[in-house]
Amino acid sequence: xxxxxxxxxxxxxxxxxxxxxxxxxxxxxxxxxxxxxxxxxxxxxxxxxxxxxxxxxxxxxxxxxxxxxxxxxxxxxxxxxxxxxxxxxxxxxxxxxxxxxxxxxxxxxxxxxxxxxxxxxxxxxxxxxxxxxxxxxxxxxxxxxxxxxxxxxxxxxxxxxxxxxxxxxxxxxxxxxxxxxxxxxxxxxxxxxxxxxxxxxxxxxxxxxxxxxxxxxxxxxxxxxxxxxxxxxxxxxxxxxxxxxxxxxxxxxxx
Numbered sequence: 001x002x003x004x005x006x007x008x009x010x011x012x013x014x015x016x017x018x019x020x021x022x023x024x025x026x027x028x029x030x031x032x033x034x035x036x037x038x039x040x041x042x043x044x045x046x047x048x049x050x051x052x053x054x055x056x057x058x059x060x061x062x063x064x065x066x067x068x069x070x071x072x073x074x075x076x077x078x079x080x081x082x083x084x085x086x087x088x089x090x091x092x093x094x095x096x097x098x099x100x101x102x103x104x105x106x107x108x109x110x111x112x113x114x115x116x117x118x119x120x121x122x123x124x125x126x127x128x129x130x131x132x133x134x135x136x137x138x139x140x141x142x143x144x145x146x147x148x149x150x151x152x153x154x155x156x157x158x159x160x161x162x163x164x165x166x167x168x169x170x171x172x173x174x175x176x177x178x179x180x181x182x183x184x185x186x187x188x189x190x191x192x193x194x195x196x197x198x199x200x201x202x203x204x205x206x207x208x209x210x211x212x213x214x215x216x217x218x219x220x221x222x223x224x225x226x227x228x229x230x231x232x233x234x235x236x237x238x239x240x241x242x243x244x245x246x247x248x249x250x251x252x253x254x255x
Contacts, residue, residue: 011188013043014041015035015036015041017037018034019034019061020035021034023057023059029058029120031050032049033048033059034047035061040143042064042143043062043140044066046058047135047136047137049132050132050133056125057123058122058124059120060120062119062141063119064119064141065116065122066139066140067149068084068085068141068149068242069117069122069137069139070096070137071135072135072136075130078128080097081093081095081096082094082096083117083122085149086151086238086240089111090113090115090116093110093112094107094109094177097204098182098204107175107177107178107181108177112125112126113125122137144166146244146245147244150240151177151240151241152239152241153237154236154239155229158227159227162220162223163224164222165223168247169189169224170244170246171242171243172188172219172241175239176233177237177238177239177240178237178238179235183204183232184204185201185202185232187199187200189219189246191209197217197218198212198215200215212228213228215232217233
């Protein structure tokens with residue numbers, strides 16, 4: 001994080017408001033959880049202790065159900081599990097740290113989310129975590145004018161698919177999910193302020209920043225437009241994405 005003469009990128013979300021849930025007292029979930037939450041931004045950080053005695057039902061602190069969750073054991077060396085609307089079933093998951101083609105349906109593998117998240121809790125089960133493992137989850141849901149979690153279909157053309165988000169993005173993460181593909185590619189306007197955005201970093205790989213002439217995103221006022229037919233963003237496949245606004249006007253403060 002601080003090597004001499006090296007350039008870094010960081011993506012930061014402010015939660016800021018502490019929350020805790022005593023499951024036995026509130027009747028919400030069946031394990032205690034705590035963390036920080038920003039209900040306006042649709043983001044929470046949740047910590048809990050894993051139990052093998054029952055399905056883990058964890059309070060997330062948000063005002064509506066999470067659409068995307070990134071979950072990791074802090075105790076056991078195990079995968080970063082991802083929940084996303086692109087999953088074909090709640091019993092599936094994506095693996096954020098995977099660098100090879102996953103088994104199952106494209107990028108999916110057998111999962112641990114037996115039921116869909118609700119407005120109060122999410123479910124998590126795994127045979128890999130041990131009893132009393134310390135767990136962490138980063139939970140997101142879409143917020144109009146600020147963030148968007150969704151999917152799109154590529155068209156395998158240089159005149160690529162347009163994806164409506166309702167805002168000009170500052171950051172877009174894309175993952176191919178219904179065919180062989182390994183990269184969780186990230187584009188942002190901080191590293192690449194001039195359209196078309198060409199500089200990619202991978203959340204699941206050690207690669208340095210890459211620039212490809214066929215892997216292009218055009219950040220426009222109400223979404224993003226694909227400007228290449230590269231398989232990682234715009235072949236005849238399906239893709240998941242996570243996007244955040246450059247200037248979330250709906251929630252901005254006047255000057």
